[in-house]
Amino acid sequence: MKAIIIPVTPFAQNCSLIWCEETMKGAVVDPGGDLPHILDVAEKQGVTIEKILITHGHLDHAGGTVQLQEKLDVPIEGPHEADKFWIDQLPEQCARYGFPPSFAFTPDRWLKDGDVVTVGNETLDVVHCPGHTPGHVVFVSKKHKLAIVGDVLFQGSIGRTDFPMGNHDDLINSIREKLWPLGDDIHFIPGHGNMSTFGHERQTNPFVADLNFG
Known part of the structure; x- marks a missing residue:
């Protein structure tokens, strides 16, 4: 499996x-936005987008979903249904932050914890990690x-939990109880910023490092 990070929107979100x-x-x-750029990258790589x-x-993660789905006629998978209230607010979110119009x-x-999604012949496990949002x-x-990992974990930081229905304790538990057991050698693409590994964050991340939890 190959992966390319495509920063989009004024928030520099890692699509x-x-x-x-x-x-x-x-x-x-x-696909938070900047759909022509996303489609251009796919075309240059020779990739047929199937979902x-x-x-x-x-908004910066889901704002362009409807427009991309309509253009490509492909299915949408995710997130967990607990994020329905955020998706329903996409038009208001985008208007509030000056983003292009979006649609719920x-x-x-x-998706729910333990599900599997396919991309071609590849499979990805779904891990429900509430905290930043309830349905992440x-x-x-x-x-x-x-x-x-979206906005659950970053290099040297963690996702915000001051949004409606965010929960700091849930986020810490999601990272330490659901992500760390997957292995220190897992590389991750965060929602913003640079890639890292779970092992590096276990050692150095001031919010979730092992040394802070006895």
Whole structure:
């Protein structure tokens, strides 16, 4: 499986294009906006986009979902249904922050903990990681030691929990009890900023490092 990070929107959100090298079928993860740029990258890589994956319902991650779905006629998978209230507010969110107009949507498939999504011949495990939002999900390829974590975890930081229905304790538990057991050698693409590994964050991240939890 291949992955390219495509920063989009004024928030520099890490949209990802992932694809199966055998079939060249791919998925766009978190198309927050700048759709022509996303489609241009896919075309240059020779990738046929077969679905849209959403980690959570915030505008910079989901704002371009409907427009991309209408253009490509592909299914939307994710997030967890607990984020429905965020997705329903997408038009208001985008207007408030000066983003291009957006539309609410109902995904073709809500995801839950333990689900599996496919991209070509590749499979990704779904891990429900509430805290930043109640319905946030993470996509994990154990085969390729890669996770797409949205706004759960960052290099040296963690997601905000001061938004409606955010919960700091839930976020810490999601990271330490659901992500760390996947292995220190997992590389992750965060929703913003640079990639890192779970092992590096376990050692150095001031919010979730092991040394802070006895």
